[in-house]
Amino acid sequence: MRTLGRILIILFVFAFVMGVTYTIVNASSSNTPTNGPSLERGEGERPENPGGGRGNEFRDEEEGHGLGFGLGMILGAIKNSAIIGVIVVAVVKFKNRMQKKKQDSQVAA
Amino acid sequence: MLQNETKNRSQTKTKLWIDVIIFIAFLIAMEPNASGITVHEWLATSLIAVLIVHLLLSWDWITNITSRFIGKINNTSRINYILNWLLFIDGTIIMLSGFLISQSLMPFLGIQLPQGFAWRRLHDVSANSFLVLLGLHTALHWSWIVDTFNRYIFKPLGKLRSRNSQKDISA
Secondary structure: OHHHHHHHHHHHHHHHHHHHHHHHHHHHHHHOOOOOOOOOOOOOOOOOOOOOOHHHHHHHHHHHOOOOOHHHHHHHHHHHHHHHHHHHHHHHHHHHHHHHHHHHHHHOO | OOOHHHHHHHHHHHHHHHHHHHHHHHHHHHHHHOOHHHHHHHHHHHHHHHHHHHHHOHHHHHHHHHHOOOOOOOHHHHHHHHHHHHHHHHHHHHHHHHHHOOOOOOHHEEEEEOOHHHHHHHHHHHHHHHHHHHHHHHHHHHHHHHHHHHHHHHHHHHHHHHHHHHHHHOO
């Protein structure tokens, strides 16, 4: 019962954030000036080729034929893991340096 | 006392495996070009259930920091708390924009939605920022990750290996 209540709280917050996001995005896209580049497209339409090579990527996403499941997946996973790895190393090093500084200043005091 | 310790240990183990599953699923879901849009959408949607379990396992920490956020808590916990909220909001935006540009899941459920370009852009931007936030989240929990991996994976594996080598010697 307690777990069910917690799940409902999580889903409620989830729905609330979704509602707020939906309202903000809809309001901002309806406020876009008509003479400028409109972000919202018509019903059922897809971007033809926004921002260069996006069109082909869109087709690849539909068919899943990018570089093939295996190689494409491995390369993508390595790239994303590397990004996370770089962030982890930077933050952990920074944290360690700060802790060392704090300890040094405590010893000096 | 002993019961509590056993409960904590099994909870930590569950947490570790759930986090590993989330991480692998996230890496697959981040590559729709390779996996195909159907796998991407169904996998990402099923991640909602796993993320709910992840939150339930951290519930005590969440309620504890929520009630003491304005008061006295250390800076790391405060940063962690804010970062977790950003992750939650960003994850929700990814889900919402994903549902609204869905080509497989929503049509399968018989729901037709207008395909807005704004939602596609938002989906891309929020997915990229999720990667950065996940990196920060991992970094802030790095000592827990290393400690738990050592305790529940590397040490038992080492013990198993040494036991096997002893068996080989005695045979």
